[in-house]
Amino acid sequence: MANLEMVRHLAISTPSKIVLLVADGLGGLPDPRTGNTELETARTPNLDRLAGMSMCGLTTPVAPGITPGSAPSHLALFGYDPIEYEIGRGILEALGVDFDIQERDVAARGNFCTIDANGIVTDRRAGRISTEKNIELCKLLSRKVSIPGIELFVVPVKEHRFVVVFRGDGLRGELTDSDPQKEGKSPRLVEALVPEASRTAALANDFAAQARKALTDSHPANMMLLRGFSKHPDLPQMSECFKLKAAAIAVYPMYRGLAKVVGMTALPSGNDLAGEIEALKRNYDSYDFFYVHFKKTDSSGEDGDFQAKAKAEEDLDAAIPQILALNPDVLMVAGDHSTPAMLKGHSWHPVPFLLYSKWVRRDKVTKFCESACAGGLLGTFSATDVMTLALANALKLDKFGA
Amino acid sequence: MANLEMVRHLAISTPSKIVLLVADGLGGLPDPRTGNTELETARTPNLDRLAGMSMCGLTTPVAPGITPGSAPSHLALFGYDPIEYEIGRGILEALGVDFDIQERDVAARGNFCTIDANGIVTDRRAGRISTEKNIELCKLLSRKVSIPGIELFVVPVKEHRFVVVFRGDGLRGELTDSDPQKEGKSPRLVEALVPEASRTAALANDFAAQARKALTDSHPANMMLLRGFSKHPDLPQMSECFKLKAAAIAVYPMYRGLAKVVGMTALPSGNDLAGEIEALKRNYDSYDFFYVHFKKTDSSGEDGDFQAKAKAEEDLDAAIPQILALNPDVLMVAGDHSTPAMLKGHSWHPVPFLLYSKWVRRDKVTKFCESACAGGLLGTFSATDVMTLALANALKLDKFGA
Numbered sequence: 001m002a003n004l005e006m007v008r009h010l011a012i013s014t015p016s017k018i019v020l021l022v023a024d025g026l027g028g029l030p031d032p033r034t035g036n037t038e039l040e041t042a043r044t045p046n047l048d049r050l051a052g053m054s055m056c057g058l059t060t061p062v063a064p065g066i067t068p069g070s071a072p073s074h075l076a077l078f079g080y081d082p083i084e085y086e087i088g089r090g091i092l093e094a095l096g097v098d099f100d101i102q103e104r105d106v107a108a109r110g111n112f113c114t115i116d117a118n119g120i121v122t123d124r125r126a127g128r129i130s131t132e133k134n135i136e137l138c139k140l141l142s143r144k145v146s147i148p149g150i151e152l153f154v155v156p157v158k159e160h161r162f163v164v165v166f167r168g169d170g171l172r173g174e175l176t177d178s179d180p181q182k183e184g185k186s187p188r189l190v191e192a193l194v195p196e197a198s199r200t201a202a203l204a205n206d207f208a209a210q211a212r213k214a215l216t217d218s219h220p221a222n223m224m225l226l227r228g229f230s231k232h233p234d235l236p237q238m239s240e241c242f243k244l245k246a247a248a249i250a251v252y253p254m255y256r257g258l259a260k261v262v263g264m265t266a267l268p269s270g271n272d273l274a275g276e277i278e279a280l281k282r283n284y285d286s287y288d289f290f291y292v293h294f295k296k297t298d299s300s301g302e303d304g305d306f307q308a309k310a311k312a313e314e315d316l317d318a319a320i321p322q323i324l325a326l327n328p329d330v331l332m333v334a335g336d337h338s339t340p341a342m343l344k345g346h347s348w349h350p351v352p353f354l355l356y357s358k359w360v361r362r363d364k365v366t367k368f369c370e371s372a373c374a375g376g377l378l379g380t381f382s383a384t385d386v387m388t389l390a391l392a393n394a395l396k397l398d399k400f401g402a
Numbered sequence: 403m404a405n406l407e408m409v410r411h412l413a414i415s416t417p418s419k420i421v422l423l424v425a426d427g428l429g430g431l432p433d434p435r436t437g438n439t440e441l442e443t444a445r446t447p448n449l450d451r452l453a454g455m456s457m458c459g460l461t462t463p464v465a466p467g468i469t470p471g472s473a474p475s476h477l478a479l480f481g482y483d484p485i486e487y488e489i490g491r492g493i494l495e496a497l498g499v500d501f502d503i504q505e506r507d508v509a510a511r512g513n514f515c516t517i518d519a520n521g522i523v524t525d526r527r528a529g530r531i532s533t534e535k536n537i538e539l540c541k542l543l544s545r546k547v548s549i550p551g552i553e554l555f556v557v558p559v560k561e562h563r564f565v566v567v568f569r570g571d572g573l574r575g576e577l578t579d580s581d582p583q584k585e586g587k588s589p590r591l592v593e594a595l596v597p598e599a600s601r602t603a604a605l606a607n608d609f610a611a612q613a614r615k616a617l618t619d620s621h622p623a624n625m626m627l628l629r630g631f632s633k634h635p636d637l638p639q640m641s642e643c644f645k646l647k648a649a650a651i652a653v654y655p656m657y658r659g660l661a662k663v664v665g666m667t668a669l670p671s672g673n674d675l676a677g678e679i680e681a682l683k684r685n686y687d688s689y690d691f692f693y694v695h696f697k698k699t700d701s702s703g704e705d706g707d708f709q710a711k712a713k714a715e716e717d718l719d720a721a722i723p724q725i726l727a728l729n730p731d732v733l734m735v736a737g738d739h740s741t742p743a744m745l746k747g748h749s750w751h752p753v754p755f756l757l758y759s760k761w762v763r764r765d766k767v768t769k770f771c772e773s774a775c776a777g778g779l780l781g782t783f784s785a786t787d788v789m790t791l792a793l794a795n796a797l798k799l800d801k802f803g804a
Contacts, residue, residue, distance in 0.1 A: 029761065029763060030763070030764075037763075062802055063408075063787070063790065064783065064787040064790055064791055065787065065790030065791040065792075065793060065794035065795075065799065066408070066412070066790065066794070066799070066802050067794065067799060067800075067801045067802065068801065068802050068803060069801050069802060069803035069804040070803075070804070071803050071804055072802055072803035073803075082802075082803065083405075083408065086803065087803070089804050092804050342761075343761070346801055347761075347794075348791075348794040348799070349763060370763055371763070371765075374763075374765070374779050379781055380779075380780075380781060
């Protein structure tokens with residue numbers, strides 16, 4: 001890939017417009033009974049026609065054989081090397097509940113757990129308490145735990161999971177987990193992985209001690225465990241490295257949060273694809289890069305629902321003419337990773353990709369699916385090249401060297 | 403490629419089984435009279451059928467245009483970057499004669515040579531003395547040369563070639579050769595390339611001085627030269643970086659040694675492919691990764707015997723059903739490099755590869771050969787990705803990032 005530093009020197013601001021439509025978990029695997037993947041089963045006339053006018057390929061999200069989480073796979077599509085730029089798990093969890101993470105914050109994932117009279121963890125998930133109970137306990141912790149000089153946020157996520165954010169000067173994220181990862185052990189003391197983090201470690205242990213007291217009568221959720229301490233990743237911003245005024249259109253907080261981390265403005269996006277397309281139309285004149293996120297392809301794949309995934313792809317297909325009607329200079333249809341219904345989860349398989357612009361060499365692909373895209377002009381290529389190709393095709397990159 | 407460190411963090415131990423069948427020197431070049439390579443000439447119905455159920459491609463062993471030796475090309479298939487992890491020539495020679503190299507050892511390649519009255523090398527190979535003579539001279543050196551505090555092993559290889567192993571504390575391999583590489587020059591003094599190696603340099607020079615005395619009456623082999631001083635490479639072990647219990651099935655010592663260097667157990671493997679397949683069956687329940695090495699494709703290629711190489715590939719083909727009958731979760735057929743009969747030696751040409759598993763996207767390749775594999779889903783890809791793909795398809799890798 002062209003590295004960010006090179007692209008930063010070449011990128012120029014122009015009025016041309018780029019739309020990156022990300023169908024989460026887009027890639028699939030064939031149903032053994034038919035030999036066809038979800039995309040090969042779905043009827044997608046608009047995507048197929050678009051593929052015929054585009055340059056196609058398959059993206060490798062991180063590296064061959066590596067199954068990515070949503071954060072690294074999105075960072076790659078946004079042009080950031082996902083091995084170089086890692087986003088901590090605490091930060092991701094905070095983004096996922098739409099918490100407005102700031103520069104001074106350290107975030108950790110928390111889970112309520114059960115301990116016995118000797119302080120041994122007997123259930124790391126406190127019997128998966130209800131989200132209602134979780135909300136109540138987070139309020140209790142917010143009220144009862146306090147650390148001088150630090151602003152504390154205890155935010156419920158779901159069932160036994162919550163987020164703690166410590167806000168204050170000089171905090172560090174290089175800390176070990178208090179979660180022992182196994183039942184039958186005591187919660188661990190949080191330790192600093194670098195000397196500069198020792199004060200934050202002490203604060204985290206203070207938090208844990210106070211939380212234990214506060215939760216003492218809340219059996220089965222009579223303790224909590226922390227892991228994935230991390231700070232805001234401080235990534236180069238898209239405005240600076242790509243000279244883009246970038247907007248994110250996404251329903252789910254996690255993806256809005258990821259986009260904000262690279263400097264996109266997260267726009268009000270409604271509740272579904274129709275709402276997202278409306279948001280795109282409404283804001284089309286105000287930005288020159290749009291990341292549009294479509295979730296249903298992933299969630300149906302995770303559910304193992306082959307037909308629902310194919311149906312989601314048909315829904316996506318139906319939105320294509322509305323996007324094309326805006327006449328973008330570059331339109332890309334991509335996936336952050338594969339989520340084959342056959343595997344009921346993310347996978348390592350390369351992901352169908354197309355790039356439509358006036359300046360592509362078209363290939364012979366006329367069906368937007370795994371097997372056809374494999375024969376496209378882009379072949380199987382790194383997702384980290386997507387952004388450079390988009391900028392090039394939008395004529396937003398100067399010449400390298402003289 | 404996904405680096406070892408990343409894979410180490412993601413790898414999990416599961417009961418699934420991987421078989422990596424390596425046909426040494428598998429790739430070839432067309433006979434100009436027929437336009438067909440060895441593989442395209444051989445009748446390989448089983449490999450062709452397997453290709454039809456697999457994902458195919460061509461592996462690049464080290465880098466485009468680079469002809470690899472057996473060590474780097476095998477390391478790549480085993481998942482180790484062959485540019486980062488080098489195995490010294492002395493060590494390789496020791497592995498090749500099945501010498502049990504230990505951590506404290508420094509090994510060097512030796513060759514008997516002829517010197518004149520002034521000590522000038524007149525024949526670097528001592529007229530290629532017989533292996534019998536070599537064995538006799540190695541015994542002589544073992545008897546006559548001794549260095550206090552050091553255990554010495556002088557092991558014959560073939561004709562004029564032997565191995566010396568120095569065993570002791572604090573020995574180093576960073577030494578220059580005593581071999582001047584040209585006739586008409588004196589043997590060189592061994593020099594330390596780092597200060598810590600100066601004691602080992604002195605020991606090597608002591609060995610050379612004593613050897614000269616001991617060999618004085620053995621004309622034409624009245625001296626010896628040393629090169630390729632090196633230590634055990636201390637590579638990350640497969641058990642640790644891939645969480646595999648790995649076994650090697652190979653007839654030749656060199657390949658058994660290479661496999662041991664990365665932590666495989668070298669199993670008793672008989673004397674031929676039939677013996678190797680028996681070893682695979684016998685040990686199938688006890689390991690979860692099997693490297694099976696088939697030599698004849700390489701040796702016939704080195705001999706320039708096109709038909710013999712095609713025949714060897716037919717022999718390989720005949721073994722496929724027996725391997726498939728074991729029902730491995732992942733079966734790969736690979737070559738470490740090409741050895742085209744037309745070139746009578748190793749070459750840089752990418753090597754046919756197939757990966758069969760329940761979770762691959764099959765491609766349209768239905769013939770296991772160079773030209774068909776070039777059109778496979780994997781295209782031409784780095785051999786260092788083979789191991790990650792195998793682990794992914796055996797569902798032995800966790801997700802990267804959240």
